Amino acid sequence: MxxxxxxxxxxxxxxxxxxxxxxxxxxxxxxxxxxxxxASKQEVLATIMERGIDTLLARTAEALRQAGESPTARLSALVEVQVLFHLEDQSGTLLGTSELRALEEPVRGKHIAKRNAQQRMFDEVIADGVRSGVFHTPIPKEASRAIVVMSTGVASWFSPDGPATRDEMVCRYQRLALDMLGAS
The missing domain is CATH 1.10.10.60 (Homeodomain-like)
Incomplete structure (x- = not known):
C-alpha cells in the first residue's frame, strides 16, 4: 500500500x-x-528501486537458465524479460529510471552495480554470439546498450489500449534486437 x-x-x-x-x-x-x-522518503525510494532491480535480475537470470546455449534464444529471452518487466509497472519502472539521481550513497552505488550486472548479461550474450558467428555487429558493446535502452524505454510510451499487445511488442523488439546485431 x-x-x-x-x-x-x-x-x-x-x-x-x-x-x-x-x-x-x-x-x-x-x-x-x-x-x-x-525511516524516510529516501528509504521509500531505495526500497522501490531495490525491489525493482532485484526482481529484474532474478527474472533475467532465470530466463537465461531456461534459454539454453543458442545466442539467438538467449538474446530473445533477455529482450522478453526486459520489455515485459518494464511494461508490468510502467510508472514504477519509469520512476526507477528517472530518479536514480535522487538515490543517496551508499544505496546509489549498490544500485548502479546491479544495473551494470543487468547490462553485463546482455553484453556477454551478444559477445558470445559475435564470437560464434551468429551475430555480425562490429560494435557489440554499443549494440548491447542500445538494445537495453530500447527495451527499457518502451515503458515511456506503450499503451495497453494501443494497436499492439505486450506480447506483440516483445516479438517486435526481439526482431529489432536481432536485426541490430545482424543475426544470421
Missing part, C-alpha cells in the same frame, strides 16, 4: 516534488504511521 502510493505520487510529482505527507495521504495513513514503516 505504501509502496504503491509512493510510486503513484512520485510518478506524478517526482521524488523532490513529493513529501512524506503526500505519500501518507495517498496511502490513507498519517505521516507518523508511514514513519513506522520507513
Amino acid at each position: 505504501i509502496i504503491e502510493a509512493s510510486i503513484a505520487v512520485m510518478a506524478e510529482h517526482g521524488y523532490h516534488g513529493t513529501s512524506v505527507r503526500d505519500i501518507a495521504e495517498r496511502a490513507g495513513l498519517s505521516p507518523a504511521a508511514l514513519y513506522h514503516h520507513f
Whole structure:
C-alpha cells in the first residue's frame, strides 16, 4: 500500500516534488504511521528501486537458465524479460529510471552495480554470439546498450489500449534486437 502510493505520487510529482505527507495521504495513513514503516522518503525510494532491480535480475537470470546455449534464444529471452518487466509497472519502472539521481550513497552505488550486472548479461550474450558467428555487429558493446535502452524505454510510451499487445511488442523488439546485431 505504501509502496504503491509512493510510486503513484512520485510518478506524478517526482521524488523532490513529493513529501512524506503526500505519500501518507495517498496511502490513507498519517505521516507518523508511514514513519513506522520507513525511516524516510529516501528509504521509500531505495526500497522501490531495490525491489525493482532485484526482481529484474532474478527474472533475467532465470530466463537465461531456461534459454539454453543458442545466442539467438538467449538474446530473445533477455529482450522478453526486459520489455515485459518494464511494461508490468510502467510508472514504477519509469520512476526507477528517472530518479536514480535522487538515490543517496551508499544505496546509489549498490544500485548502479546491479544495473551494470543487468547490462553485463546482455553484453556477454551478444559477445558470445559475435564470437560464434551468429551475430555480425562490429560494435557489440554499443549494440548491447542500445538494445537495453530500447527495451527499457518502451515503458515511456506503450499503451495497453494501443494497436499492439505486450506480447506483440516483445516479438517486435526481439526482431529489432536481432536485426541490430545482424543475426544470421
